[in-house]
Amino acid sequence: MHHARRTTASLAAALAAGTLALAGCAGPGTAAAAGDSVVVDYWLWDSNQLPAYQRCADEFEKQNPDLQVRISQYGWNDYWRKLTAGFVAGAGPDVFTDHLTQYPGFAERGLLRDLNTLEATADVDYGGFQEGLADLWVGQEGSQYGMPKDFDTVALFYDTTMISEAGMSPEDIAGLDWNPEDGGSFEKALAHLTVDENGVRGDEEGFDPKNVAVYGLASNGSGGMSGQTTWSWLAGATGWTFTDADVWGTEYHFDDPRVQASLKWLFGLVEKGYMAPYEEVGTEPNPQQALGSGRAAISANGSWMLGTYANLEGVDLGIAPPPSGPVGHPVSMYNGLADSISAQSPDPEEAARWVAFLGSDDCQRIVGEAGVVLPARPAGTEAAIEAFGERGLDASVFTDLVEKKQTVFFPVTEEFGAIDALMTPMMDEIYIGDRDVATLTEVNDQVNGLLK
Amino acid sequence: MAAPPAPTVRGGRVGRRDDTRLALLFILPAGIGLVAFYFWPLLRGIWLSFTSWDLLSPAQFVGLDNYRAMAADPVFWNAVRVTLLYVVINIALQTAVALVIAVLMQRLSRSTLLRSLVLAPYLVSNVVAALVFLWILDFQLGIGNQVLEWIGLERIGFFTSEAWAIPTIAVVNVWRHMGYTALLIFAGLQAIPATTYEAARVDGASEVRTFFGITLPLLRPILGLVLIISVIGSFQVFDTVAVTTNGGPVDASRVLQLYIYDKAFGQFDFGYASALSVAMLLILVVVTFFQYRMTRAGQTDLN
The missing domain is CATH 1.20.5 (Single alpha-helices involved in coiled-coils or other helix-helix interfaces)
Known part of the structure; x- marks a missing residue:
């Protein structure tokens, strides 16, 4: 079933790509020559979402015969380089999928349109999106730089069979608690799920942490400066926040003992044998593969990975919220994507009409029905939960976290690139075990120095 | 008229x-x-290199600021150290192996098939070679580590431990380049008159004696030029690192070129990246100058 779906999806993607290539050949010339239809260039990075957005574009073109939408998809790594090159050459898209880590830099350089100044998007009621998502895209002077499109949170994925073999139930996993001192019942569960090469469990006598066959927790690397799927849900559950404000903070909090203790606990798992060492996973960790191959029992990852985990062969997938922390409940990072309009677009009003449609119930429901991501409008979110439900997947774990406000925002500040470049090697060093978490206090001064 | x-x-x-x-x-x-x-x-x-430029806003003249920042930048100095380590391991091994291959090709076999085979790795693109070795040497799944385990040794994090990353990358590039270097040296060997070897044989010199007494001294100018070219190429190592470790673990393989690339295309700090490039240019100029002088690559002893 899943396989068939995937084939159809990729076929559709291939067809769409083919059509795009053809359109790409003819597009600009004919549009300019004919003069009766304006072409709006739209970029996104996720190939899984391309078919759904193509359906949106078809629907939009039906409703707006004078407009044509041309979608291009580039992989995440090329996407930002191409986009920047596009800005430099003045040949970028009119509308593009934007990320919280990138838009402050663009906004700072005046490369984004304020949606409030364009006719089609001026009167959008941003209260109609999942709570807080629209605020993430408001610039320091109150400009709206993005139309929310989807959101993601983080939860625990596990193989139900492996859990029950260990004598645990899905309810057990959903009801774990954690603290940075002794790790709580979460650490006990990880210990129990860890098995060494002689078949001895991590909480049993004679366990060999140097020769582990199954790790309790799958490694997803050091997580860099945001630790989105690695440590943000731990540090967040202590009540720690990245910066002094939800958005546009001017001071980071890496000097806080709570984040340092959380990191120390997480990467301390390596020595205990409950998580793979850096040596094993390197710079390209693959937690879904670790879960799929039975190398790890539990993997923390984002809602956007739901489809990938669901397709793992031989895994009876279970999903649970992150463990409840010292604040008394689980916490997940809450990240939202949006569509932005380039300031270089020659047809901003037309681009705004497309963006308004992207942010409408109509389009977000189409995207939701594809069952790939969780759209930002409740109608779209519900459609997605239903689509996932049809495949036997309970996506409500991800949305509950948002409903119950058990979230911490992705840090939105200036200088993200420089801060990330500074911190990622240091986080790796902490993971490897060569750096004491206490040194983050000094690093925090450096980080805050970059913000001044 | x-x-x-x-x-x-x-x-x-x-x-x-x-x-x-x-x-x-x-x-x-x-x-x-x-x-x-x-x-x-x-x-x-x-x-x-004297400006602050992020591609998107106009460049601003900042005088020597970039160079001052560079002098105080531990990542830069680490990159210089890591690059030098790479060049030393890479060039020493590569030259030694290539020299042996070239001499063997000249003294033992003149088979064209063999010469083509020796050159084969060079025909593989850097990125492909790096990817193949990344798989072979993967800590968990790589056949290289499986073999190590079968013969009773510990697994090695070739690309994922700080001590091994640079030596591994250096050896991967030796594998790819040795055939090409051997061929260049081989061309140099062809220029040594056969009569000198005949004379040596008549005098009863052993192969080893012939190698050190005739081959090496007469090969010096070619070897010097080969060294200059390969050292410059070696300093500019980038693709193998970008594919396998991307500079990690931590900064263990963050070579100069990669740091320049990170600064320019990762952080859009083109001014600083240009300053780093100028520093690299200066290093290469100095190194090449001394190499040229030391190997007297411009003169030959054949006359």
């Missing part, structure tokens, strides 16, 4: 004039290319 000039003189003048024009015409395309794609970017790069 004046008397016609002597045919020889006229012919000479006409010939000279034609030559100059023709020569200029021939040089022109290459000249334009050299100025447009070489001198201009070089000058612009040097100019940019």
Whole structure:
């Protein structure tokens, strides 16, 4: 079933790509020559979402015969380089999928349109999106730089069979608690799920942490400066926040003992044998593969990975919220994507009409029905939960976290690139075990120095 | 009408004039290319190193700020150290292995098939070679580590431990380049007159004695040039690192080129990246100058 779906999806993607290539050949010339239809260039990075957005574009073109939408998809790594090159050459898209880590830099350089100044998007009621998502895209002077499109949170994925073999139930996993001192019942569960090469469990006598066959927790690397799927849900559950404000903070909090203790606990798992060492996973960790191959029992990852985990062969997938922390409940990072309009677009009003449609119930429901991501409008979110439900997947774990406000925002500040470049090697060093978490206090001064 | 000039003189003048024009015409395309794609970017790069430029807003002149920041930047100095370590391991191994292969090719077998085989790794692109070794040497799944385990040794994090990353990358590149270097050296060996070897044989010199007494000294100029070319190439290592470790673990394989690339295309700090590039240029100029002097690559002992 899943396989068939995937084939159809990729076929559709291939067809769409083919059509795009053809359109790409003819597009600009004919549009300019004919003069009766304006072409709006739209970029996104996720190939899984391309078919759904193509359906949106078809629907939009039906409703707006004078407009044509041309979608291009580039992989995440090329996407930002191409986009920047596009800005430099003045040949970028009119509308593009934007990320919280990138838009402050663009906004700072005046490369984004304020949606409030364009006719089609001026009167959008941003209260109609999942709570807080629209605020993430408001610039320091109150400009709206993005139309929310989807959101993601983080939860625990596990193989139900492996859990029950260990004598645990899905309810057990959903009801774990954690603290940075002794790790709580979460650490006990990880210990129990860890098995060494002689078949001895991590909480049993004679366990060999140097020769582990199954790790309790799958490694997803050091997580860099945001630790989105690695440590943000731990540090967040202590009540720690990245910066002094939800958005546009001017001071980071890496000097806080709570984040340092959380990191120390997480990467301390390596020595205990409950998580793979850096040596094993390197710079390209693959937690879904670790879960799929039975190398790890539990993997923390984002809602956007739901489809990938669901397709793992031989895994009876279970999903649970992150463990409840010292604040008394689980916490997940809450990240939202949006569509932005380039300031270089020659047809901003037309681009705004497309963006308004992207942010409408109509389009977000189409995207939701594809069952790939969780759209930002409740109608779209519900459609997605239903689509996932049809495949036997309970996506409500991800949305509950948002409903119950058990979230911490992705840090939105200036200088993200420089801060990330500074911190990622240091986080790796902490993971490897060569750096004491206490040194983050000094690093925090450096980080805050970059913000001044 | 004046008397016609002597045919020889006229012919000479006409010939000279034609030559100059023709020569200029021939040089022109290459000249334009050299100025447009070489001198201009070089000058612009040097100019940019005195500016702060993020591609999207106009460049601002900041004087020596980038160079001051560079002098105080631990990542830069680490990159210099890591790059030097890479060059030393890479060049020492590569030259030694290539020299042995070249001498064997000359003294033992003249099979064209063998020569082609030796060159084969060089035909594989850097990125592909790096990817293949990344899989072979993967800590968990790589056959390299499986073999280590079968023969009773510990698994090694070839690309994922700080101690092994640079040596591993250096050896991967030795594997790819040794055939090419061997071929260059082999060409040099062909230039050594066979009579000197005959004389050595008549005198009863052993193969080893012949190698150190004849081959090496007579090969010196070629070896010098090969070294200069391969050292410059080695300093510019990038793709293998980008594919396998991306500079990690931590900064253990963050070579200069990768740091320049990170700064320019990762953080859009083109001013600083240009300053780093100028530093690399200076290092190469100094290294090449000393190499040239030390190996006396411009002179030969064959005369």
